Amino acid sequence: MxxxxxxxxxxxxxxxxxxxxxxxxxxxxxxxxxxxxxxxxxxxxxxxxxQGIDQLLREAFGRFTDRMAELFDAHLGAAADRDQALEAVADLVHALSEGGRRDLVLAQELYTLAARDPAYRTLTQAWMQRSRAHLEKHFDPDTARQLDALIEGLTLHRALAVEPHGRALTVEAISRITAAAPADRAQP
Missing domain, CATH: 1.10.10.60 (Homeodomain-like)
Known part of the structure; x- marks a missing residue:
């Protein structure tokens, strides 16, 4: 070697x-x-x-969150309008939940670390901000925050369910959150 x-x-x-x-x-x-x-x-x-295990963990999880943000970018980055963004959110939930167990486990391990150690919260915060940036192109910041949480929640529920819910339920949940969202507050 x-x-x-x-x-x-x-x-x-x-x-x-x-x-x-x-x-x-x-x-x-x-x-x-x-x-x-x-x-x-x-x-x-x-x-x-x-320098030690902590640096290794932070950089490894930074690599993981960058890769996950790139996946988010790939799904939402091409959305030209609000309707395409809604479809992209549904696609993302299903892509994440149908993927391998590795990313699900890594995300949960990172969340556990972030819950215990503020240094890891900077990683999760940056990940959330990057995810929301695409959503805020089509939705106001509050709706983007709600959609971001919905993506994570639905992904987790679908990935862990014995019988995962179908796309229709995902689309309905997204529609409920975005139905009352002010379209005029979305950023250009």
């Missing part, structure tokens, strides 16, 4: 391995040894590239 100086992808592999360990074994099982083994790097690489 290449040394740290000639392996420009090593740091990224360590971050990805950190997320893999969290998703597969839980945050309580995160250790330099497990991460190094998962990344296929020498144990010393984790401490060479990161």
């Amino acid at each position: 290449a040394t740290g100086h000639t392996d420009p992808q090593r740091r990224a592999r360590i971050l990805d391995a950190t997320l893999d360990v969290i998703a597969d074994e839980g945050i309580a099982q995160v250790s330099h040894r497990r991460i190094a083994a998962r990344a296929g790097v020498p144990l010393g690489s984790t401490t060479y590239h990161f």
Whole structure:
């Protein structure tokens, strides 16, 4: 294996391995040894590239929230009007809830950390702000906040349900929230 100086992808592999360990074994099982083994790097690489587990976790979760925000961007970024935005929200809920269990577990692990440690709330806050920015192109800020919470709630309920609800219920929930939303307060 290449040394740290000639392996420009090593740091990224360590971050990805950190997320893999969290998703597969839980945050309580995160250790330099497990991460190094998962990344296929020498144990010393984790401490060479990161000052400690906390930095590793923050950067790994930052990588995760960036990827999730990009997924949100992909669904909502192309919406040209309010109707397209409504469809994009429904598509996003179903794409997130039908995806692999990995992202669901990572999100819940991050939420738990953020509930306990304010340093992680900066990650979740930035993620929420980025998500809402697309929604605020078509809806006022209060409606965007409600839709953002609805996306997370419906995604979680669909992902964990033995018999997930269908698209019709998702669309109805979105319609109820947006029906009273003032169209003229939406940002251009």
